Amino acid sequence: MGSPFSINGGACVAMVGKDCVAIACDLRLGMQALTVSNNFPKIFPYGDVYLGLTGLATDVSTVSDLFRYKVNMYRLREERPISPQTMANLVSSTLYERRFGPYFVSPVVAGINHTTGKPFICGFDSIGCIDFAKDFIVSGTASDQLFGTCEGLWEPDLAPEDLFETVSQALLNAVDRDALSGWGAHVYIIEKDKVTKRLLKGRQD
Amino acid sequence: MPSIFRTRVQRAAFHRDHHRQSLLDIYRISSSTSDSRAQTIDDTPADLILTALTPSTPTSSSPSPHSSRLYSSSTEVLLGITGKDFTIVAASKAAMRGATILKASDDKTRALNSHSLMAFSGEAGDTIQFAEYIQANIQLYSMRNAMDLSPSATANFVRGELARALRSRKPYTVNLLLGGYDQITDKPSLYWIDYLASLAPLPYAAHGYAQYYCLSILDKHHHPDITFEQGMKILRMCTDELKRRLPVDFKGVLVKVITKDGIREEEYADDHSVACP
Numbered sequence: 001m002g003s004p005f006s007i008n009g010g011a012c013v014a015m016v017g018k019d020c021v022a023i024a025c026d027l028r029l030g031m032q033a034l035t036v037s038n039n040f041p042k043i044f045p046y047g048d049v050y051l052g053l054t055g056l057a058t059d060v061s062t063v064s065d066l067f068r069y070k071v072n073m074y075r076l077r078e079e080r081p082i083s084p085q086t087m088a089n090l091v092s093s094t095l096y097e098r099r100f101g102p103y104f105v106s107p108v109v110a111g112i113n114h115t116t117g118k119p120f121i122c123g124f125d126s127i128g129c130i131d132f133a134k135d136f137i138v139s140g141t142a143s144d145q146l147f148g149t150c151e152g153l154w155e156p157d158l159a160p161e162d163l164f165e166t167v168s169q170a171l172l173n174a175v176d177r178d179a180l181s182g183w184g185a186h187v188y189i190i191e192k193d194k195v196t197k198r199l200l201k202g203r204q205d
Numbered sequence: 206m207p208s209i210f211r212t213r214v215q216r217a218a219f220h221r222d223h224h225r226q227s228l229l230d231i232y233r234i235s236s237s238t239s240d241s242r243a244q245t246i247d248d249t250p251a252d253l254i255l256t257a258l259t260p261s262t263p264t265s266s267s268p269s270p271h272s273s274r275l276y277s278s279s280t281e282v283l284l285g286i287t288g289k290d291f292t293i294v295a296a297s298k299a300a301m302r303g304a305t306i307l308k309a310s311d312d313k314t315r316a317l318n319s320h321s322l323m324a325f326s327g328e329a330g331d332t333i334q335f336a337e338y339i340q341a342n343i344q345l346y347s348m349r350n351a352m353d354l355s356p357s358a359t360a361n362f363v364r365g366e367l368a369r370a371l372r373s374r375k376p377y378t379v380n381l382l383l384g385g386y387d388q389i390t391d392k393p394s395l396y397w398i399d400y401l402a403s404l405a406p407l408p409y410a411a412h413g414y415a416q417y418y419c420l421s422i423l424d425k426h427h428h429p430d431i432t433f434e435q436g437m438k439i440l441r442m443c444t445d446e447l448k449r450r451l452p453v454d455f456k457g458v459l460v461k462v463i464t465k466d467g468i469r470e471e472e473y474a475d476d477h478s479v480a481c482p
Binding site: 007008029031034036037039040056057058061062065101 | 361364365368371372397399401402403404405406407410416417420
């Protein structure tokens, strides 16, 4: 067995556009080279904020369940939905609580801040160091490939439809060069007053 | 959840001194060779520390995809198939201990409530201890609330317990298939859970070496709305292939079926011989 981050495989990417953000993930769940499931989404919606989780599948489930609890408790206590920035700090501190026995996940947060109206994305390492980015965030076993495709395809101020095309092509072409990712994808395009979720078929090999 | 069923506490006390030392050794070895972050044993599964921090061994030296302690469970067969209005769960009847078969009529399943069944394989003591702990708690839920937990709720409860144990000092080395029939949605369900507590809802599933032989057959022949007879026909193709290709005799399979009427055992003849190429 290799690293816990690459036992199950998977990829996730987030991108900023003009007054919109996109977040997308693949659907594979594997054990090394064996594909167990082709319907294992890695993006979890928490109200207006979206969390992508790649890495060890058991921790993807554990961490997504944990944040569902934490975000629900936040909303009840504060009587308002959580903002992406607050979510980012919640993710960071929650992961750092496990500094010496971390969850083997690489999270990505995406959303639009409804107070400022500005799009927001960020990524984390497994112990909660935040990577703020103005353009895109990648994570998972296809992250090397995703860096290449995103660097090549992304440009500033993309409209929602163009952002969908860009993020989809970036993800699909990256996972086709990674044996541990792929088998279809989920793509979320988040605008101020609308969220569009699309299912991409992708190569089934 | 109440603590009356948690007999693991006693075991924890018994094992504490034995394991503490060996795990600390693992940590010491790994931390000196680690490439980046320091870790302690506190919250990390023992075999994950090993894989995370020891220098990676050449892939050719590890033929099994599982951790080394799981090799006996790899020859145990767990199969699950869902169809239009049923879930079939099949588990091999051989109780193995190393190279020896101790029993040829072993039942590797437990009924959790009237409409969900759990099949298990893995390390000898862990399997039944964990399965009966889960069974007791699911039954307790049914008694307290005068209603059964749905299959999806059951699966998430089981996963939670396995995941909690994973980050304890002594994790359960247990692979599970959870077959059920949801009486609310009127749909059959099947959940695949491995010893790391990865949970996947699937139309058909297998554990151990059976995955390598059976998943391709199921990929080709399975369809979401097959009838029970078609399901049994596909199961027969799977067990025939296992008979043909597995190097050890797994003593046939015990077949259980979950429908809207509950759980029943299905007659399954395995006296015929299979032609080998």
